[in-house]
Amino acid sequence: MKIQSPILAAIAALMLTGCTGSASEPTDLAKNSIIPKPVSVTATGKSFTLTSKSDIFIMPGAPAELSFIGNYLADKLNPSTGLGLQVITDGRKPGKGDILLSLTEGDAELGDEGYELVITDKSLTVSANKPAGVFHGIQTVSQLLPHEVEADTLQTGPWTISTGTIRDYPAYGYRGVMRDVARHFFGPEDIKRYIDQLALYKINVLHMHLSDDQGWRIEIKSWPNLTAHGGKTEVGGGEGGFYTQEEYSDIVKYAADRFITIIPEIDMPGHTNAALSSYPELNRDGKAPEPYTGINVGFSTLDTRSELTYKFVNDVAGEIAALTPGEYFHIGGDESHSTRIDDYICFVNRVQEIVGSHGKKVIGWDEIAHSTLKPGAVVQYWARAANAIMGVSQGAKVLMSPCQYAYSDMQYDTASIFGLHWAAYIEVDDAYNWDPATLVPEITRENIVGVEAPLWAETISTYKEAEYLIFPRLPGYAEVGWTQAWMRNWDEYKTRLASHGLRMQIMDINFYRSPLVPWELEGE
Ligand code: TNX
Numbered sequence: 227m228k229i230q231s232p233i234l235a236a237i238a239a240l241m242l243t244g245c246t247g248s249a250s251e252p253t254d255l256a257k258n259s260i261i262p263k264p265v266s267v268t269a270t271g272k273s274f275t276l277t278s279k280s281d282i283f284i285m286p287g288a289p290a291e292l293s294f295i296g297n298y299l300a301d302k303l304n305p306s307t308g309l310g311l312q313v314i315t316d317g318r319k320p321g322k323g324d325i326l327l328s329l330t331e332g333d334a335e336l337g338d339e340g341y342e343l344v345i346t347d348k349s350l351t352v353s354a355n356k357p358a359g360v361f362h363g364i365q366t367v368s369q370l371l372p373h374e375v376e377a378d379t380l381q382t383g384p385w386t387i388s389t390g391t392i393r394d395y396p397a398y399g400y401r402g403v404m405r406d407v408a409r410h411f412f413g414p415e416d417i418k419r420y421i422d423q424l425a426l427y428k429i430n431v432l433h434m435h436l437s438d439d440q441g442w443r444i445e446i447k448s449w450p451n452l453t454a455h456g457g458k459t460e461v462g463g464g465e466g467g468f469y470t471q472e473e474y475s476d477i478v479k480y481a482a483d484r485f486i487t488i489i490p491e492i493d494m495p496g497h498t499n500a501a502l503s504s505y506p507e508l509n510r511d512g513k514a515p516e517p518y519t520g521i522n523v524g525f526s527t528l529d530t531r532s533e534l535t536y537k538f539v540n541d542v543a544g545e546i547a548a549l550t551p552g553e554y555f556h557i558g559g560d561e562s563h564s565t566r567i568d569d570y571i572c573f574v575n576r577v578q579e580i581v582g583s584h585g586k587k588v589i590g591w592d593e594i595a596h597s598t599l600k601p602g603a604v605v606q607y608w609a610r611a612a613n614a615i616m617g618v619s620q621g622a623k624v625l626m627s628p629c630q631y632a633y634s635d636m637q638y639d640t641a642s643i644f645g646l647h648w649a650a651y652i653e654v655d656d657a658y659n660w661d662p663a664t665l666v667p668e669i670t671r672e673n674i675v676g677v678e679a680p681l682w683a684e685t686i687s688t689y690k691e692a693e694y695l696i697f698p699r700l701p702g703y704a705e706v707g708w709t710q711a712w713m714r715n716w717d718e719y720k721t722r723l724a725s726h727g728l729r730m731q732i733m734d735i736n737f738y739r740s741p742l743v744p745w746e747l748e749g750e
Contacts, residue, residue: 255345255390259722260369261701262428262708264394265340272347276303276323276371276385281312283320284327291357292327294483299325299364306377307385325367326351327360339430339485340395343367345387358485359395362428366392369426373728398662400625400676401707402431402489403634403700405692406683408438408500409521410460411467416689418480423696423735425484427704432481433489433556433589433678436469436546439499439518439526443468444490448541449505456500459517461684475549482551489589490546493558494539495528495565495573502526507534521684524563530573540580547584554604555581560591571597578603589625592617604675608633611666618668623675626662632703634695635682638738644685645695654740658702658719661711677707690736697730697737698723720744 255269282296296313303311311325320326330353336342341354341363352363367387374381403424405412412420421432436443442456445468457468469477478488498508499518506514510529518526528535547555557577562570574590574597581588587602588594592613595605598620605617606625614624626632629649636652637645650656657679663671679699686692701723705714720743727745730737739745 253388255370255388255392257388258370259725260366260392261719261722261726262396262705263713263719263722264366264392265710265713266393267390268392269388269390270346272389273386274323274345274347274350274389275387276307276309276311276325278309279321280309280323280325281314281320282325282327283314283318286315286317288315288327288329289357292329292360295357295361295364296327298361298484299327299367302368303371303375303385305379306375306381307383308380309385320349322348324349327364328353329355329357329360331355336393336395339399339428340393341366343392343394345370345389345391347389350387358430361425361485362394365426365428366394369729373725373732376729376732396428396708397710398674398676398707400431400678401429401704402433402625402676402678403429403696403703404433404435404491404627404678404680406435406438406635406681407443408435408441408460408493409683410462410464410687411441411443411457412683412689412692413467414469414473414477416692417477419689420692420696421477421481421484421486423700423733424486427701428708429700429704430485431487431489431676431678433491433680435491435493435558435680435682437492437494437500437558438497439523440520441466441468442500442504444474444546445470446542446545447471448545449538451504452501452542454504456504456517459500459519460687461519461521462687463519464687471545471549478550487552487554488550489552489554489556490550491556491558491589492539492542492546493560494577495530495535495570496524496526496560496562497558498528499526501538502528505538508532508538524561527562527564528573530565530569535573536576536580539577540583543577543581543586544584547581547586550586553587554589555584555586556589556606557581557594558591559594560608562593567596595620595622606678607666607669608680611669614666615668618673624669624673625675625678626665626669627678627680628660628665631656631660631665632677632679633682634679634699634703635685638740642738643694644691646682646685652699653742654698654702654723654738655716655720655742657699658706658714659716660706662706663711677703679703693736694738697735698726698740698743701726 341359595617607614
């Protein structure tokens with residue numbers, strides 16, 4: 227029985243509750259609260275239940291990533307469901323109540339990240355062309371289960387999902403967020419927890435802002451004072467910190483296992499006081515400035531006319547590129563107010579060559595469009611549309627991070643404790659209600675690689691404070707990147723987001739209880 231209409235599905239649900247179990251069991255897949263919203267959902271009006279007999283099956287010969295995904299799903303479901311799901315790879319066939327993860331080939335519509343979920347009353351199958359698609363598919367499975375599945379302690383269940391088919395794939399291939407770990411340092415454990423949260427919403431890029439005036443956060447073996455000195459400060463005078471190369475590589479691997487690419491950023495030629503303070507010879511006058519712990523911008527610059535500066539950039543980019551499998555290296559390039567424009571242009575042109583020589587493509591904040599962009603360069607639109615348009619006219623692609631909509635460090639409203647408001651107050655609806663492809667008339671769909679929501683860290687120093695700015699805007703940014711604009715609508719989205727309140731609560735996420743969302747919360 228195929229039921230597409232919600233009314234028919236509701237009638238079917240009423241008819242079926244008598245014979246399939248308690249009235250609280252979901253039987254209409256169309257009434258899901260999946261974020262980001264999937265491309266197509268076809269409800270068939272029955273229900274599938276995970277039981278203590280259920281396991282997760284992977285066909286023999288499938289790539290290792292599929293076993294990793296199977297274990298990831300088991301590790302997620304077992305603590306809360308207590309069902310002891312095991313990953314079976316020995317060729318046994320799945321039976322009633324089992325989950326099957328499989329790779330298919332040549333489903334062109336699904337692309338590299340799409341998936342298909344087929345749920346019958348007997349089994350649940352996630353299939354995709356690539357492991358990334360299967361991984362996104364299991365996130366959808368988690369969201370279809372009751373919210374208690376997100377707990378790390380035993381819950382009662384039942385673990386029932388309504389039946390039907392979901393076919394789903396993203397609008398944009400780049401769905402990212404940025405973390406500023408320079409203004410305040412956030413350690414590897416914080417970043418890993420964040421990566422797991424990103425995976426829930428099918429985000430696939432984490433851009434890490436690794437250097438700024440207030441701190442240098444990644445070990446560079448050929449320039450050790452960058453971290454020995456430049457890593458020991460942060461905004462407000464705290465102790466700062468940095469990632470050793472081993473820790474950085476571990477983060478890269480942790481992210482890659484979750485199909486998230488790390489893009490490292492070394493911001494230059496401005497935003498470089500921490501480096502300048504660590505090495506006097508990088509300064510035009512040979513004198514190292516004091517470490518900086520305030521929140522002003524635009525006062526520092528590398529000496530763009532010194533050959534030593536380019537040796538420095540080459541060493542830094544070389545070491546980081548060698549640890550980073552992703553195709554991009556972010557060169558910053560924003561707010562270089564202390565660099566003459568002609569020097570800035572020469573610098574960005576040369577740095578593009580250096581980054582290219584290490585096998586990476588360049589991303590930079592929109593100001594880099596003043597230079598001559600190399601093929602493959604991406605301009606990250608944050609402030610000036612004119613810059614991004616200049617990039618497009620050079621054939622570059624644009625990454626959309628318009629500060630009035632996509633800046634996670636902007637306050638929600640005038641009462642917000644954390645955050646800034648120089649670009650805007652960004653309530654949860656403002657963060658959701660924009661279309662990357664129509665925001666700037668001159669920048670059209672084919673010019674855009676995707677969407678990124680940056681989180682600058684001047685006003686936040688703990689994980690919980692960061693969470694408060696990230697949630698609940700993050701699910702909205704994920705949907706802006708994943709779901710076609712014509713399928714998105716705030717009034718409908720907010721009811722789905724409302725039900726994610728219970729999930730965020732049970733995961734102990736410190737989220738902003740926006741008055742615009744009809745939250746379903748426990749005990750509040
Ligand atoms: C502007 S956005 C900056 C950052 C600040 C941010 C604060 C951008 C490319 N530059 O240096 O942290 O504003 O909102």
